[in-house]
Amino acid sequence: xxxxxxxxxxxxxxxxxxxxxxxxxxxxxxxxxxxxxxxxxxxxxxxxxxxxxxxxxxxxxxxxxxxxxxxxxxxxxxxxxxxxxxxxxxxxxxxxxxxxxxxxxxxxxxxxxxxxxxxxxxxxxxxxxxxxxxxxxxxxxxxxxxxxxxxxxxxxxxxxxxxxxxxxxxxxxxxxxxxxxxxxxxxxxxxxxxxxxxxxxxxxxxxxxxxxxxxxxxxxxxxxxxxxxxxxxxxxxxxxxxxxxxxxxxxxxxxxxxxxxxxxxxxxxxxxxxxxxxxxxxxxxxxxxxxxxxxxxxxxxxxxxxxxxxxxxxxxxxxxxxxxxxxxxxxxxxxxxxxxxxxxxxxxxxxxxxxxxxxxxxxxxxxxxxxxxxxxxxxxxxxxxxxxxxxxxxxxxxxxxxxxxxxxxxxxxxxxxxxxxxxxxxxxxxxxxxxxxxxxxxxxxxxxxxxxxxxxxxxxxxxxxxxxxxxxxxxxxxxxxxxxxxxxxxxxxxx
Numbered sequence: 384x385x386x387x388x389x390x391x392x393x394x395x396x397x398x399x400x401x402x403x404x405x406x407x408x409x410x411x412x413x414x415x416x417x418x419x420x421x422x423x424x425x426x427x428x429x430x431x432x433x434x435x436x437x438x439x440x441x442x443x444x445x446x447x448x449x450x451x452x453x454x455x456x457x458x459x460x461x462x463x464x465x466x467x468x469x470x471x472x473x474x475x476x477x478x479x480x481x482x483x484x485x486x487x488x489x490x491x492x493x494x495x496x497x498x499x500x501x502x503x504x505x506x507x508x509x510x511x512x513x514x515x516x517x518x519x520x521x522x523x524x525x526x527x528x529x530x531x532x533x534x535x536x537x538x539x540x541x542x543x544x545x546x547x548x549x550x551x552x553x554x555x556x557x558x559x560x561x562x563x564x565x566x567x568x569x570x571x572x573x574x575x576x577x578x579x580x581x582x583x584x585x586x587x588x589x590x591x592x593x594x595x596x597x598x599x600x601x602x603x604x605x606x607x608x609x610x611x612x613x614x615x616x617x618x619x620x621x622x623x624x625x626x627x628x629x630x631x632x633x634x635x636x637x638x639x640x641x642x643x644x645x646x647x648x649x650x651x652x653x654x655x656x657x658x659x660x661x662x663x664x665x666x667x668x669x670x671x672x673x674x675x676x677x678x679x680x681x682x683x684x685x686x687x688x689x690x691x692x693x694x695x696x697x698x699x700x701x702x703x704x705x706x707x708x709x710x711x712x713x714x715x716x717x718x719x720x721x722x723x724x725x726x727x728x729x730x731x732x733x734x735x736x737x738x739x740x741x742x743x744x745x746x747x748x749x750x751x752x753x754x755x756x757x758x759x760x761x762x763x764x765x766x767x768x769x770x771x772x773x774x775x776x777x778x779x780x781x782x783x784x785x786x787x788x789x790x791x792x793x794x795x796x797x798x799x800x801x802x803x804x805x806x807x808x809x810x811x812x813x814x815x816x817x818x819x820x821x822x823x824x825x826x827x828x829x830x831x832x833x834x835x836x837x838x839x840x841x842x843x844x845x846x847x848x849x850x851x852x853x854x855x856x857x858x859x860x861x862x863x864x865x866x867x868x869x870x871x872x873x874x875x876x877x878x
Contacts, residue, residue: 385455385458386455386456386457386458386459386619387405387406387452387456387458388403388404388405388406388411388450388452388456388457388458389403389404389405389406389408389457389458389459389460389461389825389828389829389832389834390402390403390404390443390446390447390457390459390460390461390619390828391403391404391460391461391462391463391821391822391824391825391828392439392442392443392460392461392462392463392552392821392824393463393464393627393818393820393821393824394435394439394462394463394464394465394548394549394552395464395465395627395648395649395820396465396468396485396486396487396648396649396650396693397417397418397420397649397693397696398415398416398417398418398438399415399416399418399435399438399439399441399442400413400414400415400416400442400821401413401414401415401439401442401443401445401446401447402446402818402821402822402825403446403447403449403450403452403457404822404825406458406829406834408822408825408826408829408844410816411450411452412446412447412449412450413446413449414441414442414443414445414446414449415442416438416441416442416445417438418430418431418434418435418437418438419431419434420485421482424490426488426489426490426492426731427488427489427490428484428485428487428488428731429482429483429484429485429488430468430482430483430485431482431483432470432472432479432482432483432551433479435483435548435551435552436551436552436555439552440614443615447615453616453617454610454615454616454617454618454619455617457615457619458620458828458832458834459619459620459621459622459623459828459829459831459832460556460610460619460620460621460622460623460828461621461622461623461624461823461824461825461826461827461828461829462549462552462553462607462621462623462624462824463549463624463625463626463627463630463820463821463823463824464547464548464549464552464568464624464626464627465485465486465548465627465649466486466547466567466568466571466626466627466628467486467518467519467520467523467547467571467572468483468484468485468486468520468523468547468548469483469484469520469523469524469527469545469546469547469572470482470483470484470545470546470547470548470551471524471527471528471534471538471543471544471545471596472543472544472545472551472554473542473543473544474541474542474543474544474559475542477554477555477559479551480527480531480534480537480543481527481531481534483548483551484523484526484527486518486519487518487649487689487730487731488517488523488731489517489731489732489740490517490526491517491522491523491525491526492517492732492740492741494517494522494525494526495515495516495517495522495740498515498589499515503515503589506585506586506589507573507586507589508663510576510577510578510583510585510586511570511573511574511575511576511577511583511586512570512577512661512663512669512670512671513571513573513669513670514667514669514738515573516738516740517732517740518687518689518734519571519572519573520547520571520572520573520574521572521573521574521586521590521592522573522590524545524572524574524590524592524596525590525591525592528591528592529591538593538595538596539593541595543596544562544596544598545592545596545597545598546562546564546597546598547564547568547571547572547626549564549565549568549624549626550562550563550564550568550598553607553608553621553624555614556610556611556614556621557607557608557609557610557611557621558611558613558614560608560611561607561608561621562598562599563598563599563600563601563607563608564598564599564600564601564624565600565601565602565603565605565623565624565625565626565675566580566600566601566602566603566672566674566675566680567603567624567625567626567629567630567671567672567673567674567675568624568625568626569582569598569600569672570671570672571626571671573586573590574586574587574590574592574597575600577661577670577671577672577680577682578661580600580675580680581600582594582597582600601624602675602676602677602678603623603624603625603629603633603674603675603676603827604622604623604676604827604828604830604831604838605622605623605624605831606620606622606831607621607622607623607624608620608621609621620831620832621828622827622828622830622831622832623824623826623827623828623830623831624824624827625674625823625824625827627646627648627820628646628652628654628685628820629654629671629672629673629674629683629823630819630820630821630823630824630827631644631646631652631654631790631791631819631820631823632644632654632656632673632674632683632823633674633823633826633827633838633841634790634816634818634819634820634821634822634823634826634841635788635790635814635819635823635845636841636842636844636845637654637656637673637788638656638681638838638839638841638842639656640656640657640658641655641656641657641782641784642655642656642784642788643655643656643777643782643784643786643787643788644787644788644789644790644819645770645773645787645788645789645790646789646790646791646819646820647691647692647766647789647790647791647792647793647794648691648692648791648792648793648820649690649691649692649693650687650688650689650690650691650692650693650734651687651688651691651766651769651770651773652685652686652687652688653685653686653770653773653774653777653787654671654673654683654684654685655683655684655685655777655782655784656673656681656682656683657670657673657681657682657683657684657782658681658682659679659680659681659682660682661682662682662684662780662781662782664684664776664780665779665780666735666736666776666777666779666780667735667736667737667738667776668684668685668686668735668736668773668776668777668780669684669685669686669687669735670682670683670684670685671683671684671685674838676830676838684777684780684782685735686734686735686736686772686773686774686776686777687734687735688734688735688766688769688770688772688773689729689730689731689732689733689734690728690729690730690731690744691766691769691791691793692708692791692792692793693728693730694726694728694730694762694765694766695708695711695762695793696708697728697730697762698711698758698759698762702758704755704758704759705755705759708792708793708796709795709796710759711759711762711763711796711798711799712795712796712797712798712799714755714756714759714760715759715760715763715796715798715799715802716798717756718756718757718759718760719760720760720764720802720859720863721757721760721761721764722862722863722866723748723750723866724746724747724748724749724753724757724758724760724761725746725747725748725761725764725765725866725867725870726744726745726746726747726758726761726762726764726765727742727744727745727746727747727765727870727871727873727874728744728762728765728766729742729743729744729745729874730743730744733871733874733875735772735773735776736772736773736775736776737772737871737875739875741875742874742875743874744874745870745873745874746758746761747870747873748870763796763798763799763802764802764806764863764867765867766793766799766803767799767802767803767806767807768806768863768864768867770803770806770807771806771807771864774787774807774809784809785809785810786809786810786811786812787807787809787810787811787812788812788813788814789803789811789812789813789817790813790814790817790818790819790820791817791819791820792817794813794817795817797849797851800813800849800851801851801854803851804851804852804853804854805853805854805855805860806855806860806863806864807853808853808855808860809853810850810851810852810853811850811851812847812849812850813847813848813849813850813851814845814846814847814848815846815847815848816846817848826838826841
């Protein structure tokens with residue numbers, strides 16, 4: 384084993400980040416860069432894959448420069464990524480044939496409605512654990528194949544490759560020599576059978592996606608090849624890949640059955656570990672591949688909220704009523720809990736447990752006395768309410784967490800975490816390192832390169848920084864939740 388450091392790439396929805404760790408997973412250096420978001424039509428969200436690639440190159444070089452390391456100093460690389468976002472590219476040039484269609488994109492909602500009317504949703508759920516929704520990659524891939532001139536014909540000639548963002552980055556990092564993904568990302572495409580751990584022939588036929596387009600599927604910790612010299616200045620082993628939410632579960636040491644984490648990034652994603660059991664949900668949650676090591680699959684139950692941290696970005700960048708995210712804590716502390724104004728941030732429809740792609744966002748309950756303070760506080764509360772929706776659904780499915788571990792940018796806000804604990808009525812634990820997603824990618828690289836003997840050794844490294852205990856009365860909690868339920872009912876696409 385050569386090198387003293389691990390390098391982890393976290394390619395997210397709004398930014399790319401690279402963190403360099405020593406072998407004890409202490410942060411040595413990091414760099415982060417936002418990149419443009421494109422909204423060609425209402426409900427459409429795209430990324431230019433070249434923007435993504437340039438941002439990853441830039442932050443990786445910046446972090447290496449800050450740490451004063453070269454490729455020879457790096458033992459291995461781990462990658463984590465925004466899931467479901469799909470891109471198709473030319474196998475020879477590596478150039479994308481169309482922008483990446485982002486997980487938030489809703490353009491295929493009617494296509495999903497048509498398929499649902501044909502009675503195929505149960506087929507999809509049984510094989511993939513996913514709902515028939517525009518969120519996932521399959522309908523995005525089908526849209527590019529059917530709507531970009533000449534692309535389907537080129538796909539049939541084996542000229543093109545498809546992948547989620549991890550796969551695209553891996554292709555670029557290895558100079559086009561490796562076309563692969565891991566089981567967690569494959570499981571979010573709606574084309575992968577989570578029971579057989581294979582691309583599903585019936586689903587490929589349903590969505591009319593040629594098998595030749597798709598990558599090889601490997602364990603989360605695996606040999607994903609090495610970088611070419613042009614990327615980092617020398618060869619470095621790529622030892623781990625996991626979708627961002629599964630990487631966060633790993634970073635939170637969520638290895639035991641029932642352990643639950645909630646990540647607050649662009650969206651909010653709650654995952655409960657269900658062990659070797661692929662637990663079906665009666666409440667429209669997702670049965671997922673939480674990880675796969677040495678061919679053995681650990682499953683999870685996941686609830687997805689499409690808008691969390693991006694609602695704070697909306698306050699900052701669109702409404703311009705805050706200058707920065709940290710301001711929200713002071714505003715909420717001054718305003719206090721409010722019951723008469725509700726923000727329902729259904730900018731990309733509603734995820735679990737509603738799965739309503741036609742819902743749209745709203746601010747409800749405004750009076751002449753309502754101002755920025757009420758809107759900001761109501762936005763924070765909305766994220767907590769949406770988390771409670773997910774926890775209730777999990778409880779109905781038989782998973783009742785006794786504590787929840789949180790991570791992501793929003794958890795720096797103490798007011799938000801206290802309100803979250805009050806609304807969930809369970810303790811909320813914040814780890815010493817809240818960047819669990821990128822840390823999880825580093826752990827994968829450490830395991831593959833044998834720096835740690837077992838992925839479960841991560842449990843010994845996890846440390847709690849703070850715990851928030853519920854203190855709200857039952858009556859107040861129930862009144863607030865009733866108000867939230869009424870607000871959600873008013874924005875549903877069917878009403």
